Amino acid sequence: MSEWTVHGARPVYSSPWVSLDLVAVEPPGRERYEHHLIKLAPVAAVVLINDADEVLLMWRHRFATDTWSWEIPSGIVEEGEDLAAAAAREVLEETGYCVSAKSLERLAYNQPIGGMCTAEHTVFLARDGVRVADPVDTHEADAIEWRPLDQIQRMIDDREIVAGVAVTGLLQLLARRPR
Known part of the structure; x- marks a missing residue:
């Protein structure tokens, strides 16, 4: 074709x-x-994992679908902004954790609605998160928690994690884990 x-x-x-x-x-x-x-503007997101093999997740409501679920920090890349810098900025604004843009590893890229939308999502992996402040974007989440990586597949299966950018990034992380 x-x-x-x-x-x-x-x-x-x-x-x-x-x-x-x-x-x-x-x-x-x-x-x-x-x-x-x-x-749509591009989106940058981060799967932040700690030394205890836990992932930082945000519990939030999405009015468009009227759903509650766990998500990873993510947001729109501003005009002229580097993808990794945007990802690090979103983590800080939404969770109060600081990650180094230079140490972010690309984890996944997808076009969630390629047939009718220009949306591009890039997900990074961070391992160096340090809590430095309270979140600036207090409307982004009702709870911010570390959840064991071993629970992630069940949470996706049970529709506790439904956002496309979060599912994509977390499944990529699970697929790359040593067995």
Whole structure:
């Protein structure tokens, strides 16, 4: 199969966080039509693990899906910001833990809605977290806890962890563990 032809786009809505375009596309062997394209800023996230083999998680409510679940620190990469620097900034703002952007290891990359969205998520692994302050973004979590890595697969299976960026990063960490 070959690439789709893009004939142009027209903006429908735009804000600092999201924009929506209608894009005129033509799949191979098909007629041209308008397809929705959601444009989102890239997201950087961190799986922070400690020496006791525990992962730092945040318990929070997501109004869009009306769900409660455990998540990893993550957020939008600001214009011109380095991915690792954004990831380290998000950890500090959301949890009060400081991690070195230079010591972050890339753990996972995904495009969660590739068929209609430009979203790109990069997850890093950090092992050097030090609590230095209270979280600045106090609205981000109702609880921040260290949870044993051995519980993570069960938590995903039981839908206690559902956010795509968290599931992706945590499953990658579990897949890379020595058996």
